Amino acid sequence: MKRTHWMLAAVSLLLFFGLAAADWAAAQGRWRQEAERDVEEEGWRAAHSAELTEQEAGRGEVAPGISIFAGRGTMEMMRLHDWANALIQQAAEAAGSSRFSQEEQFQTMRFTVRTVRELLRGPRSGSGTLDLNGLKFKAGVLERRGRFGRLFVPYVALRSAAAQKDWRRQDSVPWQQAPPSSAAPQQQEQFFPDASADPLNAFRLTNTARQISGDRWEWTAFIDGPAPFLRRISSVTYHLHSTFNPSRRQGDSSRLGHPLTAVGWGVFLLRADVTLDDGTRRSYEHTLQFQ
Structure with missing residues (x-):
């Protein structure tokens, strides 16, 4: 009888770990698709490295x-440079760009290594940008x-100046008129609070x-706010409902207003922490609106 119990327990453990492994593999595939979609918004064309577990990221192992x-x-450094250059070449091909000079290739390689190294020291997510003629x-x-657990995906991406203009709103067109990804944007009344002295008084959080x-x-x-003041924002941290994972996210620092796009089914009270270029901060709250 005891032997039967042990056998049942062993089978149950094997089933559990088998299902857990399958669930983890499915999550990896789903997360990678989400990661690629997040990066390739706004005209970027990206190349992604393999997924890293938290342990691998902590050790800085970007590939075997x-x-x-x-x-x-x-x-090891030569292999690291080859890894970065391979990603850059893939991104260049995806972007249809063949204009990389040898100096630009070296510059982007060093930038990739330096950026990814600093992020994996955390380990944490993030990005840096570089202008290339x-x-x-x-x-x-x-x-x-x-x-x-957590997965980390290093990547590089390219965007042409023409694609950037297509996605970035000009100063004369307020952000609330439409984010670029909206097929049927909803118009909102333009409204700025007191913009007389303190930029933080001129902002509001909206969607x-x-x-x-x-x-x-x-x-x-x-x-939302006057463009000259929006340019002074160095970062925006959004605090979403606890059902989002992660619930704390950074806005897109490459775009005016530091927007954040997500998908959900219910409204909730959203909070955003805004930091200016001089280090001053303020939090704003806004209940999401779907109508």
Whole structure:
């Protein structure tokens, strides 16, 4: 009888770990698709490295046998440079760009290594951008969380100046008229509080939204205000409902108003922490609106 109990327990454990592994693999695939979609909004064309577990990211292992912390002048450093250059070449091909000079290739490679190294020291997500004579280059790390842990995906991306103009709103067109991804944007009345002295008094948190299925909405939250003051924002941290994972997210610093786009089915009280270039901060609240 005892042997039977042990056998049942062993089978149950195998089933549990088998289902857990399948669930984890499915989550990895889903997160990677989400990561690629997040990066490739706004005209970017990206190349993604393989997913890293939290342990691998902490050790800086961006690929088997390749560490972001490789010593200068070593074979490991050469392999690291090859890894970065391969990603950059993939992104260039995706963007249809063949205008990279040898100096630009070296510059983007060093920028990629430096950016990813600093992010994986956390490890944390984030990105940095670099201007390249009519091209915009971005390197970063995406993070996804789940009940089995965290995944980190290093990536690089390119965007032409023409694509950037298509996605970026001009100063004369207020953000609330439409985020670029909205197929049927909802107009909102332009409104700025007191803009006389303190830029933080001139801002408000607001959103646009569009219905994408029965009860699913794609919404974009952003900071609204006069363009000269919006340019002084260095970062916006959004605090979403606890059902979002992660619930704390950074706005897109490459766009005026630092927008954030997400998909959900219910409204909630959104909070945004705004930091200016002089370090001053203020929090704003706004209840999402889908109508």
